[in-house]
Amino acid sequence: MAIYLDCNATTPVEPSVASVVMRFLEKDFGNAASPIHDYGVFALAAVEHARGQVAEVVKARRDEVIFTSGATESNNLALLGLAEAGIRSGRRHLITTAIEHKAVLEPFDEMARLGFEVQILPVQADGRFDPQRLADSLRPDTLLVSTMQVNNETGVLQPLTEVANIVSNHDTWWHVDAAQGFGKELEQLRHPRIDFISISGHKIYGPKGIGALIARKHDRQFPPLRPLMFGGGQEQALRPGTLPVPLIAGLGEAAKLAVRNNGERIEKCRTFREKALATFSSLGAEQNGTEEYTLPHVLNISLPGINSELAIKALKNVIAVSSTSACTSHTRTPSHVLAAMGLSSDQVEQSIRLSWCHMTPEVDWSEVETIFRVLRG
Amino acid sequence: MSDIFRELEEVTVEQYDHYDLPKWLADPVLMVARNPETYEGKEYLVEILVAQVREYDVYAEAGCCKWAYDHEDIKRTLRWLEE
Numbered sequence: 246m247a248i249y250l251d252c253n254a255t256t257p258v259e260p261s262v263a264s265v266v267m268r269f270l271e272k273d274f275g276n277a278a279s280p281i282h283d284y285g286v287f288a289l290a291a292v293e294h295a296r297g298q299v300a301e302v303v304k305a306r307r308d309e310v311i312f313t314s315g316a317t318e319s320n321n322l323a324l325l326g327l328a329e330a331g332i333r334s335g336r337r338h339l340i341t342t343a344i345e346h347k348a349v350l351e352p353f354d355e356m357a358r359l360g361f362e363v364q365i366l367p368v369q370a371d372g373r374f375d376p377q378r379l380a381d382s383l384r385p386d387t388l389l390v391s392t393m394q395v396n397n398e399t400g401v402l403q404p405l406t407e408v409a410n411i412v413s414n415h416d417t418w419w420h421v422d423a424a425q426g427f428g429k430e431l432e433q434l435r436h437p438r439i440d441f442i443s444i445s446g447h448k449i450y451g452p453k454g455i456g457a458l459i460a461r462k463h464d465r466q467f468p469p470l471r472p473l474m475f476g477g478g479q480e481q482a483l484r485p486g487t488l489p490v491p492l493i494a495g496l497g498e499a500a501k502l503a504v505r506n507n508g509e510r511i512e513k514c515r516t517f518r519e520k521a522l523a524t525f526s527s528l529g530a531e532q533n534g535t536e537e538y539t540l541p542h543v544l545n546i547s548l549p550g551i552n553s554e555l556a557i558k559a560l561k562n563v564i565a566v567s568s569t570s571a572c573t574s575h576t577r578t579p580s581h582v583l584a585a586m587g588l589s590s591d592q593v594e595q596s597i598r599l600s601w602c603h604m605t606p607e608v609d610w611s612e613v614e615t616i617f618r619v620l621r622g
Numbered sequence: 623m624s625d626i627f628r629e630l631e632e633v634t635v636e637q638y639d640h641y642d643l644p645k646w647l648a649d650p651v652l653m654v655a656r657n658p659e660t661y662e663g664k665e666y667l668v669e670i671l672v673a674q675v676r677e678y679d680v681y682a683e684a685g686c687c688k689w690a691y692d693h694e695d696i697k698r699t700l701r702w703l704e705e
Contacts, residue, residue: 268666283702286698290670290699294670307677308689
C-alpha cells in the first residue's frame with residue numbers, strides 16, 4: 246500500500262477519536278434532544294463537552310459553536326445566511342478572493358444571482374492576497390468579507406492579522422474559511438474581530454460528516470444569520486436536525502488533541518518536510534506558493550517536463566498524492582488557485598500537491614526520485 | 623497521576639478558593655481527582671467534570687439560556703463516575 250500523502254483532502258482518524266465515536270455508536274446512543282433520561286442527558290453532556298473543546302481552539306465561547314455537517318455547510322450558512330440581512334439593509338457588496346474553495350465561491354455565485362455584487366480580489370505569485378487591495382475595496386455598503394485562512398492547494402497562510410486591522414474600523418461581517426488551518430495554525434483564528442469561522446472534522450483527524458460554524462456573538466447576539474433549513478430548532482435554531490452525537494464527540498476529541506499536541510505535530514511535519522524538499526530540489530521542482538508562509542505539512546510543486554497525471558500514476562505504489570483539491574480533482578478542471586497565482590497552463594498541468602501529517606510513516610524518497618527521473622527520460 | 627486528574631484537582635481548588643464552588647461539591651470532586659486509580663478507564667467522564675467545574679456558575683439556570691454548568695450537572699457526572 247502506498248504511503249498516504251493527501252492529508253489536505255482528508256486526514257487519518259486519531260485512534261482516541263475513533264474510540265470516542267465507537268463509544269457513542271455502540272453504548273451511549275441517546276438522543277441529545279431527549280434529556281428526559283440518562284441516555285439523553287449523557288448524550289447532551291457529550292455534545293456540550295465537545296462544543297467547549299471546539300470553542301477552546303479559537304478561544305470562542307461554547308454558545309458560539311454551531312455544529313454542521315462540515316465546512317461546506319458552514320460556509321453556506323455564513324454566506325447565504327446573511328443574504329436577507331444584506332437585502333434588508335441595502336448592503337449588497339461582497340468581497341472574497343480568487344483562491345477560495347468552491348464551497349465559498351459557489352455560494353457567492355448564488356448571492357450574485359440574488360442581486361449581490363461580488364468582488365473577487367486577485368492573488369499574488371506568492372499565493373497570498375494583498376491586504377491593501379482589500380482595504381481599497383471596502384465600501385460603506387460592504388456586507389461581508391470572506392477570506393480563507395490557509396489555501397487548500399498550496400498550504401499558504403493568508404494575511405488574516407492584517408485583514409483584522411483593516412476591518413477593525415468597518416462594520417462589515419468577516420468570515421474565514423478555516424477548513425485547512427483550524428487546529429493547525431492556532432493564533433490567527435483567536436482574533437476577536439473574526440465574526441465567522443468554518444471548520445471541518447475530517448481535516449483534523451476527526452470523522453467525516455461533522456464540522457462547525459463558529460459565530461462570535463456581539464452583546465450576546467449572533468450576527469443576523471438566517472437558517473438554511475427548518476424543523477426542530479436545534480443549534481439555537483440555526484441548524485435543525487438530530488445531532489450526530491458520535492461525530493460531534495469525535496470532533497471534540499480531535500479539537501482537544503489539536504491544541505494539546507500542536508507543537509509536537511508541527512515538529513514532526515517539519516522534519517518530514519526537510520526530506521521532501523531535498524528530494525524535489527534535486528529534481529529541479531518549482532514550489533508553488535512562498536515557502537515563508539506555507540504550513541509545514543503541505544508542498545505544492547511543478548516539475549518541468551513531467552505531467553502530473555502521469556506522475557501520480559507512476560507513483561501510485563509508493564506515495565498517494567494529488568494534483569489539485571479533492572473537491573475538484575474528479576472534474577479534471579485545471580486548478581483555479583494556481584491559475585490565479587499566474588502559473589502557465591504547462592506549470593499547472595505539471596503540479597502535484599503532497600500533504601502529510603504527524604501520523605505519516607517514513608517515505609522512501611530515493612525511490613520517489615528514481616521514478617521521477619525515469620519519467621523525465 | 624495522569625494529567626486530567628491533576629487538572630481536575632487544580633481547577634477544583636481554584637474554583638473553591640476564589641469563586642463560588644461550595645465545599646459540599648468540591649469535596650467529592652477532589653475525591654475523584656486524588657484517586658485516579660479508582661477511576662481508571664473513565665477519563666472521558668473526568669474530562670467532562672473538569673469542564674463543568676471550570677464553568678461552574680451558581681446561577682447557571684437563571685436567564686433564558688443555560689450556558690454554564692450548575693451543581694446538578696456536577697452531581698450527575700459524579701454519579702456516572704460511580705456507576
